[in-house]
Amino acid sequence: MNCQICSSRKLVHVVSLGHHALPDVFVTPAEATEPFTVYPLDLYVCGQCWLAQIGYQVDPDLLFRDFVYTTESNPASKPHFGRLTTSLVERFQLGNEDLAVDLASNDGTLLEQYDGRVRILGVDPSSATAGAMAKGVPTIVDFFTEATAKHILATWQPARVITTMNAFAHIKELDAFMGGVVTLLAEDGVFVSESHHLQNVITGMQYDLIHHEHLRFYSLRPLTVLFDRYGLEIFDVEETTTQGGSLLVYAGRTGVRPVSPNVGRLLAQETAAGLYSIDTYVAWAARLAQSKRRLLSLLYDLKSQGATIAGVGASAKGNTILNYCGIRPDLLDYITDGSELKQGRLAPGSLIPVTGDEELLDRQPDYALVLTANLKDIIIGKLRGKGYRGRFIVAGEVPSTE
Ligand SMILES: [Zn+2]
Known part of the structure; x- marks a missing residue:
């Protein structure tokens, strides 16, 4: 190559x-x-x-x-x-x-x-x-x-x-x-x-x-x-x-x-x-694996406590997170997205169903995993404005909830 x-x-x-x-x-x-x-x-x-x-x-x-x-x-x-x-x-x-x-x-x-x-x-x-x-x-x-x-x-x-x-x-x-x-x-x-x-x-x-x-x-x-x-x-x-x-x-x-x-x-x-x-890239690969373990630990802990978790933002980037981490419908119930082209379909690889944003507001899951991390401020602001009351999880080096 x-x-x-x-x-x-x-x-x-x-x-x-x-x-x-x-x-x-x-x-x-x-x-x-x-x-x-x-x-x-x-x-x-x-x-x-x-x-x-x-x-x-x-x-x-x-x-x-x-x-x-x-x-x-x-x-x-x-x-x-x-x-x-x-x-x-x-x-x-x-x-x-x-x-x-x-x-x-x-x-x-x-x-x-x-x-x-x-x-x-x-x-x-x-x-x-x-x-x-x-x-x-x-x-x-x-x-x-x-x-x-x-x-x-x-x-x-x-x-x-x-x-x-x-x-x-x-x-x-x-x-x-x-x-x-x-x-x-x-x-x-x-x-x-x-x-x-x-x-x-x-x-x-x-x-x-x-x-x-x-x-x-x-x-x-x-x-x-x-x-x-x-x-x-x-x-x-x-x-x-x-x-x-x-x-x-x-x-x-x-x-x-x-x-x-x-x-x-x-x-x-x-x-x-x-x-x-x-050396930078070798160290980065180790940090990447750690970020995956942290996200999965968080999701498994929340799920074990009986929490409901939805994804928000069905994007190519989100699909990398889902498929790299091996997140499937048993960890993430569904993903909401504003695009009608994606609603009613399933995310590639993970096969998690995609629904409209209104589903998040109707069902009010305990947590919303932001799958388009680069747009997180826009997404969180928009969904809060529409009345979502649960907490957000943002994937990244150290997954955080807010
Ligand atoms: Zn080159």
């Missing part, structure tokens, strides 16, 4: 999280009585460029065919993309003749925020694009490659801005994708990507980010290696709160823009956090 960015064979196995069903394919009750396929979920780190990555890569057609996540289902998306698009228009002086392309554009939520200030185009292979079409956001339903970029150039124009938000780590054919980016990008164009920052997986024990859609866990250093191969240079970087801590990375053609001191500062921060040292 070779590193997904630098092709080095110096991959170090960090931890196995077991075999998992596809994390976003919620199954029907009929399907739940049939056999299903599980895939190994192992974390590796490259000793050459320090990219953290999973070992087994599932065929993207299988992974995204029944993709049920929509951007607008995340309440934090719209305000975040609103601020970002305004900042891009102002900082890079975009006008209404300029083209902004969003890759993995999903339901078009980001592109809508440009609000007529630029020409917009989305590219995304998933069924979530139906939402974009319904809103009139121009969208090409396909994977993005060099061929797609050439197709766009034939009918549109080079892109002043290309964005990809929380999807850059999901792309299996990374070289085809980057070839497309450099083909489509204008000479002074900017490629903006937002990806979860590996540092938070390590320091914040955000292991739920590890699932089969998330092939890579970026820190800045491996991204500089990747971009350099395509004649691109990172000229600025910001830390954001998205997904529990992300990097917003600005890249352009090498030498076109001055490089902000933020870049060197972040590389130094990553070095200080131990991201470029194997």
